[in-house]
Amino acid sequence: MIYADNAATTKMSETAINTMISVMNENYGNPSSLYRFGQQAKEVLEKAREEVAAVINAQPREITFTSGGSEADNQAILSAAALGKKNGKTHIISSAFEHHAVLHTLKKLEKDGFEVTLLDVHENGIIRPEEVAAAIREDTCLVTIMYANNEIGTIQPITEIGKICHEHNVLFHTDAVQAVGHLPIDVNAQNIDILSASAHKFHGPKGTGFLYVKKGIRLTNLIEGGAQERGKRAGTENVPGIAAMAAALNEATASMDENAAKLSAKRDRLISGLREIPHSALNGDENNRLPGNVNFCFEGIEGEALLLLLDQKGIQASSGSACTSGALDPSHVLLAIGRVHDVAHGSLRLSIGEDITDEDIEQIIRSVKEVVEYLRGFSPIWRDLVSGKKEFIL
């Protein structure tokens, strides 16, 4: 079995699993309890907060633990919007290829009277900072742009975007779920005000994430109840998950450069191998992308059929985000970079992890070649393309 869907979720590292088990066994107290067991759990929680903060060059008090990336995105955006509204600022800038946790939250705000500008991500899947500057208005309260895209892996110029935001006194949030643990992050040097992260994208457990919120920015709490997380996120903390997240993040950070070098070499081999398939194209910028991300379109086939046949050959991949797999709509990310519907339907995302071997990579290339050729053999769209009834796009 070859697992090539690390952008959807990753396998927990052994260190993270062991940390989780040990905390469940030994630190099962409630961190809000005043007796020793509670205080021991509280210590575990605060140690994790210090570790997470250190990795991104933040202060521990600037970290709020959440149930994952989606909750972090919702809370970040709704908080910035609430602050903006107080000052009569109800304009938000984002991009067309954000994660749905961002896009759907923005939709909700539009119903509440906010105006949203979605920036063009161009053919290469990269936002131009000068277009952020041009879109900022007197009433802009927030710019929310992801660090790296979850489908096509393109890395955004967030340091420049953050700088522009600060010059205009606008808050900058980045959904860094695909970047944390994979790319270096320094919230101060990179001008980030609010950042979302999720443990299960860097070999930590599912259902755990965090928000970085720069000191002085007031969070709105989405969940009412107890005073956990400085009153900004009620509910007994997921202490084992949070401790395991910190362990996974430390581990990923320690081996980040080495992993990136190894993965990007394998990624590039995968890209050059798949490029040999006629009428195919890589999606997203070739150089400025996550070390483990490969995303292709193959003309004349259906991505869903491709996935099912690859699954039969033991290869686990995706046609886009896990949230849209199963739906018939083509990926909003591929449409945003200008792929037409027919072409966007024939997409394949391979997101490789650290333990993939060179032999696995060759196996993927062989299998994708076979399956694409097989599917084209009875595709009516392919027949029209070959007979000249329809024109090739790729």
Ligand SMILES: *Cc1c(COP(=O)(O)O)cnc(C)c1O
């Ligand atoms: C996975 C992902 C999310 C959602 O994170 P969850 O922890 O699964 O809620 C948000 N944004 C991006 C870019 C992602 O890849």
